[in-house]
Amino acid sequence: MLRIDEVGRRFPGGTEALRGVSLDVGAGDFVALLGPSGCGKSTLLRLVAGLDAPSAGAITWAARPKPGEIGFVFQDPVLLPWATAGQNVALPLDLTHREADGAVIEALGRVGLADFVHAYPRQLSGGMRMRVSIARALVTRPRVLLLDEPFAALDEFTRNNLQEDLLGLWSSLGCTVLFVTHSIWEACFLARRLVLMTPRPGAVAAIVDNPLPPDAATRLDPAYARFVADVTRAMQSALGGAGRDEVLA
Amino acid sequence: MRGAAAGFGLLVLALWEAAVRFFAVPRYILPGPIAIVQAFVADPLGLLAALGSTLAVTFAALVAAAVLGGGLAMAMASSRMARAAILPWAVALQVTPIVAIAPLIIVWVNDPFASLVVCATIVAFFPVFANTAAGLDAVAPELRELFQLYGAGRWAVLTRLRIPSALPYFLAGLRISGGLALVGAVVAEFVAGSGGFASGLAYRILEAGYRLQVPRMFAALVLLALAGVAINAGLGAFGRWVLRTRGDAA
Numbered sequence: 001m002l003r004i005d006e007v008g009r010r011f012p013g014g015t016e017a018l019r020g021v022s023l024d025v026g027a028g029d030f031v032a033l034l035g036p037s038g039c040g041k042s043t044l045l046r047l048v049a050g051l052d053a054p055s056a057g058a059i060t061w062a063a064r065p066k067p068g069e070i071g072f073v074f075q076d077p078v079l080l081p082w083a084t085a086g087q088n089v090a091l092p093l094d095l096t097h098r099e100a101d102g103a104v105i106e107a108l109g110r111v112g113l114a115d116f117v118h119a120y121p122r123q124l125s126g127g128m129r130m131r132v133s134i135a136r137a138l139v140t141r142p143r144v145l146l147l148d149e150p151f152a153a154l155d156e157f158t159r160n161n162l163q164e165d166l167l168g169l170w171s172s173l174g175c176t177v178l179f180v181t182h183s184i185w186e187a188c189f190l191a192r193r194l195v196l197m198t199p200r201p202g203a204v205a206a207i208v209d210n211p212l213p214p215d216a217a218t219r220l221d222p223a224y225a226r227f228v229a230d231v232t233r234a235m236q237s238a239l240g241g242a243g244r245d246e247v248l249a
Numbered sequence: 250m251r252g253a254a255a256g257f258g259l260l261v262l263a264l265w266e267a268a269v270r271f272f273a274v275p276r277y278i279l280p281g282p283i284a285i286v287q288a289f290v291a292d293p294l295g296l297l298a299a300l301g302s303t304l305a306v307t308f309a310a311l312v313a314a315a316v317l318g319g320g321l322a323m324a325m326a327s328s329r330m331a332r333a334a335i336l337p338w339a340v341a342l343q344v345t346p347i348v349a350i351a352p353l354i355i356v357w358v359n360d361p362f363a364s365l366v367v368c369a370t371i372v373a374f375f376p377v378f379a380n381t382a383a384g385l386d387a388v389a390p391e392l393r394e395l396f397q398l399y400g401a402g403r404w405a406v407l408t409r410l411r412i413p414s415a416l417p418y419f420l421a422g423l424r425i426s427g428g429l430a431l432v433g434a435v436v437a438e439f440v441a442g443s444g445g446f447a448s449g450l451a452y453r454i455l456e457a458g459y460r461l462q463v464p465r466m467f468a469a470l471v472l473l474a475l476a477g478v479a480i481n482a483g484l485g486a487f488g489r490w491v492l493r494t495r496g497d498a499a
Binding site: 046049050051067068070072074076078080081082083084091092094095096120121122140 | 389391392394395396397398399400401405409410413416495496497498
C-alpha cells in the first residue's frame with residue numbers, strides 16, 4: 001500500500017532529521033514508529049501525510065490518497081475553539097466537499113462522544129478533546145490513519161482507555177495505522193509491527209513483529225512484559241548511548 | 250474592591266477640595282471639585298451636546314479604523330506582495346504626529362465632520378490593524394497542516410481558519426483603538442477649533458481657556474475622561490460578549 005524508499009530529510013538549517021529510511025506498510029497494518037524524541041518519527045509521519053517533502057528517496061503509494069483519505073491526529077487535539085465538537089468533526093467533510101449524512105454523529109459515537117456534539121472544546125476534558133480529534137480524523141473514513149504521539153500528554157488512565165478505543169476502531173474500520181510514540185509499553189500494546197528508529201539522523205534500526213493479540217487483556221498478560229523487555233533490549237542496542245534514558249523511562 | 254476604588258476617589262476629591270480652600274487657590278489656577286460640578290450644572294446641555302459631537306466623531310472614526318485596519322490586515326495576510334506594499338505605509342501613518350498633519354487634512358477635506366473623522370481614524374487605525382495582522386498570523390501550525398491535509402485552498406484557510414482565529418486579537422485592538430479614536434477626535438477638534446469650527450468638547454475647552462473659565466475647562470475634561478473610561482469598558486464588554494456568543498469563552 002505504501003513504500004518508503006531510502007527517504008531522507010535535511011532541513012534548510014542543515015539539520016538532518018532522517019537518513020535512508022525504508023519501510024513497506026501493507027493495507028490494514030498497525031505500525032508503530034518507536035524512538036527517542038528528535039529521531040525523526042514525526043518528520044517521517046509528516047512526509048507520509050504529504051505535509052512535507054523528502055530531501056532524498058521517495059514515498060510511493062499503490063493508490064495515491066485523495067484529500068480525506070488520510071486522517072491525522074496531532075499530539076495536541078488542536079480543535080477550533082469557536083466550533084462545537086460536531087462542527088470540529090465536520091470540518092474535514094466541509095473542506096473536502098463531502099456530505100455529512102450522519103457521519104459526524106457516527107464518528108463521535110465511535111469515540112463515545114455522541115452526546116457531546118454541541119459541546120465546545122473548553123467544556124471538554126483533555127481526554128475528550130483528544131477523542132474529538134480522533135473522531136475528526138475518522139469522519140472521512142480514511143484509508144490511512146496517522147497519529148503523532150496522540151496520548152503523550154494524557155494521564156495514564158485516560159491513555160489506557162484511549163489506547164483500547166484505538167485498537168477497537170482499528171479492528172472495526174480496517175484502516176492502516178501509523179502511530180508515532182516514544183513509549184515502548186504503548187508501542188508493544190498497540191502495534192502489530194514496531195519500527196525501532198535510531199537517534200538523529202533517524203534510520204530504521206530494526207523491525208519487530210508483535211506476537212500478542214490486539215486486545216485489552218494483553219495488558220495483564222505476562223507475555224506482554226516479556227515482549228516489552230525484548231523490545232527494550234533491541235532498542236538499547238539500536239540507541240547505543242544517545243536517547244537511551246528517555247525511551248527506557 | 251469596587252467600593253475601595255470609589256472610596257479612594259472620594260477621599261482624593263475631598264482632600265483636593267480641602268487643599269484648594271485651605272490654601273485659597275484662585276479658581277482660574279485650580280478649581281476645586283465643587284466648582285467644577287457647579288460649572289457643569291451651569292450649562293449641562295451645552296457641554297453634553299459638545300460631548301455628543303465629539304463622541305459622534307469618535308465612533309465614526311472607530312468604525313472607519315475597524316473596517317480599514319481589519320481590511321488591510323486581511324489583504325496583507327492574503328498576499329506577500331500586499332504585505333510588502335501596505336506595511337511600510339501603515340507604520341509611516343502610525344509614527345506621523347497627527348497634530349502635524351491635521352491642519353492639512355482640515356484644509357483638504359471640505360466637510361468639517363469628515364475632516365475630524367479622518368484625523369481620528371489615522372490615530373485609531375494602527376492598533377486594530379496591527380492586532381488583526383498578528384492574529385491572522387497566530388494560527389496553530391497543526392491547524393494549518395490540517396487544512397493543508399484536506400486540500401483547503403487559500404480562501405478557505407483565510408475565511409475558515411485565519412479570520413476566526415484573529416477575532417480575539419481584532420477585538421483587543423478595537424478596545425485600544427476606542428480610546429485612541431477619542432484622543433484623535435479631541436486633537437483634531439483642537440486644531441479645527443482654532444480654525445473656527447465650533448462643535449466638540451475640545452472646542453469648549455479652548456473657548457473656556459480663552460475666557461479663563463477654568464472650572465468649565467475641568468468639567469469638559471472630566472466628561473472626556475468619563476467618556477474614555479466608558480468607551481474602554483464598553484468595548485471590553487462587547488469583546489467578551491462576542492467571544493462568549495461564539496462559544497470560545499466561558
